[in-house]
Amino acid sequence: MQRTPAGETVITPRNFRLLEELENSEKGHGDMSISFGLVESGDTFLSDWNGGILGPAGTQHDGRFYQLLIHCTQEYPAVPPTIRFTSKINMSCIDSKTGVVEKNKVPAMKNWNRNTGIEKVLQSIRMEMCSDKNRRLKQPAEGATF
Amino acid sequence: MSAGLPRRIIKETQRLVAEPVAGISATPYADNLRYFTVGIEGPEETPYEKGVFQLELFLPADYPMAPPKVRFLTKIYHPNIDKLGRICLDILKDKWSPALQIRTVLLSIQALLSAPNPDDPLDNNVAEVWKNNEEEALKRAREFTKSFATPST
Numbered sequence: 356m357q358r359t360p361a362g363e364t365v366i367t368p369r370n371f372r373l374l375e376e377l378e379n380s381e382k383g384h385g386d387m388s389i390s391f392g393l394v395e396s397g398d399t400f401l402s403d404w405n406g407g408i409l410g411p412a413g414t415q416h417d418g419r420f421y422q423l424l425i426h427c428t429q430e431y432p433a434v435p436p437t438i439r440f441t442s443k444i445n446m447s448c449i450d451s452k453t454g455v456v457e458k459n460k461v462p463a464m465k466n467w468n469r470n471t472g473i474e475k476v477l478q479s480i481r482m483e484m485c486s487d488k489n490r491r492l493k494q495p496a497e498g499a500t501f
Numbered sequence: 502m503s504a505g506l507p508r509r510i511i512k513e514t515q516r517l518v519a520e521p522v523a524g525i526s527a528t529p530y531a532d533n534l535r536y537f538t539v540g541i542e543g544p545e546e547t548p549y550e551k552g553v554f555q556l557e558l559f560l561p562a563d564y565p566m567a568p569p570k571v572r573f574l575t576k577i578y579h580p581n582i583d584k585l586g587r588i589c590l591d592i593l594k595d596k597w598s599p600a601l602q603i604r605t606v607l608l609s610i611q612a613l614l615s616a617p618n619p620d621d622p623l624d625n626n627v628a629e630v631w632k633n634n635e636e637e638a639l640k641r642a643r644e645f646t647k648s649f650a651t652p653s654t
Binding site: 359361365366367370374397 | 504505506530533535536557561570572584585586587
């Protein structure tokens with residue numbers, strides 16, 4: 356969302372917005388602590404994505420690579436994506452049975468706006484891994500899946 | 502809804518509706534006047550003949566200093582169009598000029614359907630087939646047109 360000098364609010368439509376996110380993601384993110392890409396390279400509506408988060412150092416998650424699935428509905432980016440971990444993980448913002456990320460417990464999802472995007476959500480989840488609540492939580496065996 | 506929409510865009514839209522280009526339709530969405538649904542008929546004597554291809558087009562905030570964003574929503578077998586419908590066309594990138602318009606962009610895309618350029622490919626797999634076995638490439642393009650671009654009447 357962008358405001359022009361003439362006072363017009365320009366809204367990038369969903370598909371073009373997701374294409375931008377894809378193109379930025381393909382350029383890489385500095386240290387690659389988070390990553391994401393389409394599940395199917397020909398997914399015209401850019402709905403289903405694979406994501407990865409590298410566990411932050413100094414936490415129980417250090418050295419682990421967590422995989423997750425991201426789903427963007429037709430309402431995106433008016434609403435945040437749905438995220439489900441496929442790698443088993445023990446975290447206060449993740450349903451322990453399904454791996455689904457609880458939107459009201461991740462700051463970037465709770466305070467979602469049209470400009471937030473997938474990248475910021477994954478970074479926000481990674482930040483949660485460092486929180487006092489989560490950093491020392493005992494974790495399931497590495498490589499286990501939901 | 503259209504508060505502050507540049508006069509240039511209003512003019513272009515009016516002309517697209519009043520004097521449509523043969524074989525091309527472009528209609529803005531009521532809730533976003535910078536966002537258009539586009540239909541392009543496959544040119545005659547090409548493997549896209551009889552197909553109607555749906556595209557989407559968006560005029561970013563810096564249009565016309567920056568080019569429109571446009572891509573195919575209908576699957577198409579073409580060396581300069583990738584699996585996500587993105588189009589390799591110079592005027593959508595470095596050859597863009599503010600003197601060009603939505604109309605000229607859509608005409609160029611229609612022309613690209615008549616003149617695929619496998620030497621400047623966006624989809625390498627398609628381009629390889631196009632260069633090594635044009636007959637097979639044309640056959641696949643016709644099959645795609647039949648499967649994905651044929652209007653249900």
